[in-house]
Amino acid sequence: MEKQVTIYDLARALNLSTATISRALDDSPLVKPKTREKIRAMADKMGYRQNLIASNLRKQQSRTIGVLLHEVNSYFSTSVLAGIEKITTREKYDILIAHSGEDGEREIANTRNLFNKRVDGLIVSLAMSTVATDHFNPFFEQGIPVVFFDRVAKKMPCNKIVIDNFKAGYEATTHLLQQGYRRIAHITASLQRNVYEDRFRGYKKALTDHHIRFDPLLVESCSLNREDTLAVMHQLLKQKPDAFFITNDFAAAVCMDELQRSGIRIPEDIGMMGFNNDILGSLINPRLSTIDYPGTRMGETAAQMLIDKIKTKKNGKATAEHKSVIISSTLLIRESSVKKARQRRGHK
Amino acid sequence: MEKQVTIYDLARALNLSTATISRALDDSPLVKPKTREKIRAMADKMGYRQNLIASNLRKQQSRTIGVLLHEVNSYFSTSVLAGIEKITTREKYDILIAHSGEDGEREIANTRNLFNKRVDGLIVSLAMSTVATDHFNPFFEQGIPVVFFDRVAKKMPCNKIVIDNFKAGYEATTHLLQQGYRRIAHITASLQRNVYEDRFRGYKKALTDHHIRFDPLLVESCSLNREDTLAVMHQLLKQKPDAFFITNDFAAAVCMDELQRSGIRIPEDIGMMGFNNDILGSLINPRLSTIDYPGTRMGETAAQMLIDKIKTKKNGKATAEHKSVIISSTLLIRESSVKKARQRRGHK
DNA sequence: TTTTAAAATGTAATCGATTTCATTATAGAA
DNA sequence: TTCTATAATGAAATCGATTACATTTTAAAA
Incomplete structure (x- = not known):
């Protein structure tokens, strides 16, 4: 296990302070373009990689979103995950997926776990056997955004994505x-x-x-x-x-x-x-x-909504609004329900 | 956003040092059982939660395993994931899932990303269009364990789980x-x-x-x-x-x-x-x-093998052995291949 | 009772990046 | 040229837990 290159190494190599290095790598306008260039070049040369753990500790964030699902083995679930992933990748968030296997107890354990992991937000679809929803209270108390989709808790004060x-x-x-x-x-x-x-x-x-x-x-x-x-x-x-x-x-x-x-x-x-x-x-x-x-769209919407909430929260404004989004669904008539004229070779 | 309770708060409340608090919460035999009890009780009372980010920074680990898949929307993939999850949950590791959609380019990007996230180990099944495997070199150079399963790289020096x-x-x-x-x-x-x-x-x-x-x-x-x-x-x-x-x-x-x-x-x-x-x-x-x-068993085996490697690595011994495990598969004869005596009574 | 080994606890450095609050360099104004 | 506002950089605290090393307590031995 070789040691990693840190900003201290860069600072030493360039005879600069870590403050400048950090700012340069973060594209701060505070550092002179020429200096930035030099730092960039040296970082590349020395193979520097940012330590996100240190960064997250200092910034008091995890840049991670928890996804609480009832199951992951359905086409619908994987579609939703794909949608969530698309957005979170773009916004540079990690996702931590937990599934309850439709078991309320496991859902509670998973919720606690994600809370302890200090996720910046939570996307949830409830398990079949969940009754109370107290296990989400720590999130509300800490002001950590939560978005429900599909299987939502009726009277919970947060954002929801559903179909009609x-x-x-x-x-x-x-x-x-x-x-x-x-x-x-x-x-x-x-x-x-x-x-x-x-x-x-x-x-x-x-x-x-x-x-x-x-x-x-x-x-x-x-x-x-x-x-x-x-x-x-x-x-x-x-x-x-x-x-x-x-x-x-x-x-x-x-x-x-x-x-x-x-x-x-x-x-x-x-x-x-x-x-x-x-x-x-x-x-x-x-x-x-x-x-x-549309699972993918549901996932995208949920993720985007959550990240927006996280961002506005960071800017200090505690948005207490809880909007519900209704995604449209469509009736798909195929063969199993059409008595007459059962057409052969219908695709899709 | 209320402030979190830290071990400093506990230390102050109990008039002890953070060292003792930390040790007690980690079940170290160095702390007197009675003291441990008191600390435990106070931690509960004050609602203390360990900050894993700080812990991980200090311990120089992420306690996260990267899983690189070609796709996640098949029954096989979700089975493997279930197996991996079962083991990682027990061993208290998080998993970061990335999938390439069978695209070699995306596989490379994902690999780099997981490397930057400083995962402690990697579980991989190659994408269809992957040719070279240089993108795994950073892991080998840093001595980060990698386990391949199912779609493995033939001449790569690491552990593999396959069927025959x-x-x-x-x-x-x-x-x-x-x-x-x-x-x-x-x-x-x-x-x-x-x-x-x-x-x-x-x-x-x-x-x-x-x-x-x-x-x-x-x-x-x-x-x-x-x-x-x-x-x-x-x-x-x-x-x-x-x-x-x-x-x-x-x-x-x-x-x-x-x-x-x-x-x-x-x-x-x-x-x-x-x-x-x-x-x-x-x-x-x-x-x-x-x-x-058996996807689930493959996932379990891969995860267990990886975690074992991570552990032995921590103990200093750099295990250079690369064992391959062959999981048994079975021929399942059903109706689509049995000409005679097809015992169903459907239409037609 | 004193001595000593072991047990328990404490002090402070450390992990690596970020950021507040200086401080220094620089360019334009006087 | 001198002054000043601004740009650029630096010093050091900080995030929260862990741990090497130091110190104090305690219990057992003499």
């Missing part, structure tokens, strides 16, 4: 109704989470708007993993549904597979509607109708 | 041959990368071992994204293959979908074999035969 889940649920259900489906089962997840609750409300509203009585027996909630999804699907099957509106593409694909294997035709016998526009949906047969949901 | 891709390719091909397929097309990717080259060699060896002449026209290389894969598949179709061995499940699923949509039956008309055991393969119809490839 109510509208999306309404449109998905309406589409199924227009295709002639009448007994639409709904597989959802914890109604504690805004996303699922709002979609569910949209579903109910669409039904009543079409003069169809909402039947609680046609709705089941589960973790959305393979086993649980199949269990509730079989439960729902007893109610003789003619369509499924499932709040997640992976779960929808699992159901479609199981149904088809037991001889049920989709969309002829049962219509199918997912949510999320996972790549998966474009590779199964029939192609899955779904709600397109 | 030659054997896997051999077994996959042999299986297809045993099922009676004779003209087996192979879709692969850059043969610069060990994984693809080894599988390809396995494929060729299996053919010759079964007295089938290797036909270069049956092999195409591409980026494995949707468009490119379909293009080379159509190219290969001209050679009238009766099976495909595709070096990646996603690409295999894309091909299967396209073939089925043009009326070709799988596995009756064309057999299909993927690689990676992506979840995808268990959701499509017929289920995709593939090579199971």
Whole structure:
């Protein structure tokens, strides 16, 4: 392990003070252009690399953003991460990713951990089983900006990025109704989470708007993993549904597979509607109708919003405004929900 | 932004020196148990949190591991990350994830960046288009441990975690041959990368071992994204293959979908074999035969190996040994490659 | 009780960059 | 040329924890 070149080495080599070196490397107008040049050249020559740890200690920042996710193994999650990364890279922030595996306890532990790591800000999508949100209080108390996206805490005083889940649920259900489906089962997840609750409300509203009585027996909630999804699907099957509106593409694909294997035709016998526009949906047969949901843009927006907050905070102004951004989503009609004229070779 | 509690505050409150405080919080045997208790209690009471930035500066470490990936949006990548995370969490390391999107240039930039961030070690899987590997030299020069996994640099002097891709390719091909397929097309990717080259060699060896002449026209290389894969598949179709061995499940699923949509039956008309055991393969119809490839364990092994190296390095011993670990993979025979007795009852 | 080894604690330097508050150099004005 | 305002640079404190080395306490041995 060879020793690193520091600004002290540069100062000695050039017979200047560390103050000047530091300023030059930071492009400060306080140092004469000619001096700056010399310093730059020497830094290159000696292979100087700034020690960000020392810099961060002195500047009392970490230049790191914490990202708290419920899971990372979905297409949606990786899209969001890509969006976040795009912005943070440009703004020279690091990201520390923690995921809870949908476990509220782990979410609490991760939150504490990121707090201790002294992240400059936090981007969060809540775990399925999270109930209280006290674990975010240290951030609020310290004035560390927090931005929620997708699965947000309803009454929390901070910025939020969401889609209109109510509208999306309404449109998905309406589409199924227009295709002639009448007994639409709904597989959802914890109604504690805004996303699922709002979609569910949209579903109910669409039904009543079409003069169809909402039947609680046609709705089941589960973790959305393979086993649980199949269990509730079989439960729902007893109610003789003619369509499924499932709040997640992976779960929808699992159901479609199981149904088809037991001889049920989709969309002829049962219509199918997912949510999320996972790549998966474009590779199964029939192609899955779904709600397109721009993860990358959500991530970009969340990151930009957070960094803006961090910056304005640094300038002293404590911005107490908590704006919510609603990103648009679109209904994607493919094959699994279109009874007539099932067109072959539709791409994407 | 309230001010933080530091060990100086604790020292003042308890009329002790910061040295004792620091030692107590670090569970040093040098401090009397009773004193330790008191310090602990006061730390809790005052809401003390260690400043890792200061600690890291003093200890000349970052307690951060860099992870350099080619992509993060595959099931395999997220599995590896989960494995790495499991170990690093336990060992109290942070991870900084950078991905190149298969672009060699971006890989170089990311490598430099992680070096500047002073990561304590690096875990790498090479991008598709990487040729030279000079960008890792700074790590070697500084004695910073590097572990490669999966896509490794052949002649690089460091630890590696791989599966036996030659054997896997051999077994996959042999299986297809045993099922009676004779003209087996192979879709692969850059043969610069060990994984693809080894599988390809396995494929060729299996053919010759079964007295089938290797036909270069049956092999195409591409980026494995949707468009490119379909293009080379159509190219290969001209050679009238009766099976495909595709070096990646996603690409295999894309091909299967396209073939089925043009009326070709799988596995009756064309057999299909993927690689990676992506979840995808268990959701499509017929289920995709593939090579199971334990991403999580690879990640765990890589992380553990790296951390061991970091630790032994700290103890002064510069371990120059470069062991390679070979993780076992298994042939997973499902429906897409088994001609007879296909026991499903779907439509058609 | 004194001596001595071991245990416990303290002092102060250190990690490397940043920044406040001097101080010195320089250019233009008088 | 002298003065002054400004530009350029420097000295030293600072961020918070760690740790080599010094010092004091304590307990056991004599």
